[in-house]
Amino acid sequence: MPNHKVTEVVLLACGSFNPITNMHLRMFELARDHLHDTGQYNVVKGIISPVGDAYKKKGLIEASHRLEMARLATANSDWITVDDWESLQPEWLETAKVVRDASMRIILRAPGIKREKVTSVRVKSKMINGPQLMLLCGADVLESFAVPNLWKQEDIAEIVGFYGLVCITRSGSDPYKFIQQSDDLWTHHKNIHVVHEWITNEISATHVRRALRRGHSVRYLVPENVIDYIREQRLYSAESERKNSDIVLAPLQRYTRASSSS
Amino acid sequence: MPNHKVTEVVLLACGSFNPITNMHLRMFELARDHLHDTGQYNVVKGIISPVGDAYKKKGLIEASHRLEMARLATANSDWITVDDWESLQPEWLETAKVVRHHYEELHAEDHNKDDVDTVKHGKKRRIDENHSESSRHQKRKDGPQLMLLCGADVLESFAVPNLWKQEDIAEIVGFYGLVCITRSGSDPYKFIQQSDDLWTHHKNIHVVHEWITNEISATHVRRALRRGHSVRYLVPENVIDYIREQRLYSAESERKNSDIVLAPLQRYTRASSSS
Numbered sequence: 035m036p037n038h039k040v041t042e043v044v045l046l047a048c049g050s051f052n053p054i055t056n057m058h059l060r061m062f063e064l065a066r067d068h069l070h071d072t073g074q075y076n077v078v079k080g081i082i083s084p085v086g087d088a089y090k091k092k093g094l095i096e097a098s099h100r101l102e103m104a105r106l107a108t109a110n111s112d113w114i115t116v117d118d119w120e121s122l123q124p125e126w127l128e129t130a131k132v133v134r135d136a137s138m139r140i141i142l143r144a145p146g147i148k149r150e151k152v153t154s155v156r157v158k159s160k161m162i163n164g165p166q167l168m169l170l171c172g173a174d175v176l177e178s179f180a181v182p183n184l185w186k187q188e189d190i191a192e193i194v195g196f197y198g199l200v201c202i203t204r205s206g207s208d209p210y211k212f213i214q215q216s217d218d219l220w221t222h223h224k225n226i227h228v229v230h231e232w233i234t235n236e237i238s239a240t241h242v243r244r245a246l247r248r249g250h251s252v253r254y255l256v257p258e259n260v261i262d263y264i265r266e267q268r269l270y271s272a273e274s275e276r277k278n279s280d281i282v283l284a285p286l287q288r289y290t291r292a293s294s295s296s
Numbered sequence: 297m298p299n300h301k302v303t304e305v306v307l308l309a310c311g312s313f314n315p316i317t318n319m320h321l322r323m324f325e326l327a328r329d330h331l332h333d334t335g336q337y338n339v340v341k342g343i344i345s346p347v348g349d350a351y352k353k354k355g356l357i358e359a360s361h362r363l364e365m366a367r368l369a370t371a372n373s374d375w376i377t378v379d380d381w382e383s384l385q386p387e388w389l390e391t392a393k394v395v396r397h398h399y400e401e402l403h404a405e406d407h408n409k410d411d412v413d414t415v416k417h418g419k420k421r422r423i424d425e426n427h428s429e430s431s432r433h434q435k436r437k438d439g440p441q442l443m444l445l446c447g448a449d450v451l452e453s454f455a456v457p458n459l460w461k462q463e464d465i466a467e468i469v470g471f472y473g474l475v476c477i478t479r480s481g482s483d484p485y486k487f488i489q490q491s492d493d494l495w496t497h498h499k500n501i502h503v504v505h506e507w508i509t510n511e512i513s514a515t516h517v518r519r520a521l522r523r524g525h526s527v528r529y530l531v532p533e534n535v536i537d538y539i540r541e542q543r544l545y546s547a548e549s550e551r552k553n554s555d556i557v558l559a560p561l562q563r564y565t566r567a568s569s570s571s
Contacts, residue, residue: 056318056529063526110533205480232516241507251325254318254532258372 042165043069044079045200046136048120048129049171050091050239051084051100053264054107055256057237058082062114065170065200068229078165080114081136088126090284093243093275097121099267106259126284129169130189133197137167168198168227173207176226179219180212183289187218194222202229246270304440305331306341307475308398310382310391311446312353312514313346313362315539316369317531319512320344324376327445327475330504340440342376343398350388351559355518355550359383361542368534388559392464395444395472403439443473443502448482451501454494455487458564462493469497477504521545 045065051058062080069075084100085091097118104116119139120132141164176199179190193199201209209228213219219226237255245252247270252261264270282290307327313320324342331337346362347353359380366378382394451474454465468474476484484503488494494501512530520527522545527536539545557565 059529063528067525232519244507250329253325254321257529 038074040076041074043075043077044081044136044140044165044167045077045170046081046083046133046167047170048083048085048132049175050089050094051082051104052091052094052239053100053242053256053260053269054082054104055237055239055242056254059107059111059114059257060231061170061172061202064202064229064231065227066113068227069200078113080111080170082108082114082116083120083132083136084116084118086121086123086126088124088284090126090278090281090287092279093240093277095269095274095277099263099269103260103263106263107257109259126288128186128189128285130186130192133167133169133193137197140164140167166198168200169193170200171202173201173203173209173212173228176201176209177207177212179216183286185285186289191218191222194219194225198225198227200227200229202231204231243270243275247272247275300336302338303336305337305339306343306398306402306440306442307339307445308343308345308395308442309445310345310347310394311450312351312356313344313366314353314356314514315362315517315531315535315544316344316366317512317514317517318529320514321369321373321376321532322506323445323447323477326477326504326506327502328375330502331475337441340375342373342445344370344376344378345382345394345398346378346380348383348385348388350386352388352553352556352562353558354553355515356553357544357549361538361544365535365538368538369532371534388563390461390464390560391444392461392467395442395468399442399472402442441473443475444468445475446477448476448478448484448487448503451476451484452482452487454491458561460560461564466493466497469494469500473500473502475502475504477506479506518545518550522547522550 045062047058047061049058066077066080069077082104084097084104085094087094087097101116101118101121108114108116117136119135120127143164179185203209209226213223213226213228242252242255246264256264307324309320309323311320328339328342331339344366346359346366347356349356349359363378363380363383370376370378379398381397382389454460478484484501488498488501488503517527517530521539531539
């Protein structure tokens with residue numbers, strides 16, 4: 035047993051989950067093992083938070099289905115859960131807002147916390163003895179920080195500076211290099227936990243949808259009960275893939291408008 | 297519905313399955329979809345044939361466990377099965393022998409016993425003839441065609457000295473057929489192109505692209521298990537439970553056979569050095 039204090043952690047994964055795959059689920063397991071191996075963290079919970087329909091991503095099917103598939107996929111997990119708060123919001127929400135809200139709800143549930151005493155959103159876990167929330171993502175999300183108008187700089191700073199990031203590598207990306215090359219990220223590099231996935235398991239949801247459109251099997255890539263649900267509900271067709279194809283992604287709409295009107 | 301005759305196919309996968317993973321299972325699904333998409337084949341069965349302990353591969357645990365894990369993994373599949381014949385043999389068997397055995401089993405199920413004898417004699421004749429013979433067995437009236445299912449790494453292992461007998465390779469690709477699942481980092485087309493023997497039978501080699509990168513290496517799975525890491529979602533749940541209950545895969549199990557030469561290398565190196 036380590037002498038120093040072990041920080042409790044909750045992992046939050048935001049994303050389309052369109053559909054959820056074994057790779058998404060594997061990310062949680064990997065992240066948990068990695069943090070436990072450091073001896074400094076104990077991961078107590080995982081949260082899957084599917085993005086709302088207002089994100090307007092091409093091919094994004096209804097949140098109700100994506101939630102249900104995620105619930106089916108985690109039915110047998112004793113630590114990974116699904117949260118619908120983000121998907122129920124009428125407008126698209128920045129990830130930082132989702133992280134903040136989730137963190138607040140975790141802290142409010144922590145023992146000994148009186149709601150009226152929590153006046154500020156930025157409550158450090160060390161003060162409250164609640165778990166620390168970390169954003170769990172793939173290396174592609176980390177690298178998306180560089181895409182113009184996709185993220186607000188202050189949101190990135192908040193996520194990596196205050197909360198923390200657990201980033202699962204994929205072949206073809208070099209998160210260390212990306213962190214190194216960004217002064218903002220480098221400042222908080224101790225808060226960015228890079229986890230190597232040696233067992234190459236890049237089950238892209240895009241490819242899964244393509245396979246489904248073509249009547250190909252996705253068995254062993256996606257949990258069985260999710261496959262059954264997809265079949266019963268007739269999700270993922272050429273038609274569903276065309277959804278939002280003529281609409282600009284919500285964050286790009288929002289930030290491009292903001293920058294062009296300033 | 298296509299007008300031409302559809303050939304029934306059985307896919308046979310040989311390997312260590314140490315342990316079986318979702319990638320192995322996925323290979324079957326991919327191969328079946330690919331063959332069905334050509335409109336020329338109907339895959340009716342899949343067979344997993346774990347190698348015997350006499351293969352002496354480093355870290356290879358007992359066949360009884362590997363068989364049981366494969367059975368658990370395919371319990372819910374209506375077309376993929378596990379066969380223990382190869383693993384029960386006292387000596388290591390060349391893949392071509394295993395393929396031949398299963399072919400004979402499939403055709404012995406037919407009521408025409410003459411087929412079995414014809415097969416034994418017919419094979420030797422056919423291998424000596426030119427590649428056009430390879431299409432003859434597709435027009436066979438009874439019994440499905442047996443194809444070996446493997447990853448691109450197996451195809452490329454054909455080039456490893458003393459690992460395969462040339463006549464076995466010729467028999468497998470010339471008479472039976474190969475379904476080869478690509479992996480990143482390998483280019484099966486190039487490999488086939490560069491080999492005259494393989495090029496001769498290239499119509500019998502079905503290359504299937506795995507676009508959904510899913511290279512769950514059993515070696516890595518064993519490493520994760522040794523370190524107490526999770527392999528959930530990479531290996532079927534009931535297989536994980538079995539591994540835990542039976543305490544398989546430790547540093548000790550990985551050291552098995554580490555000082556022994558792999559059976560085919562032993563056999564062929566001895567043969568070539570004594571000639």
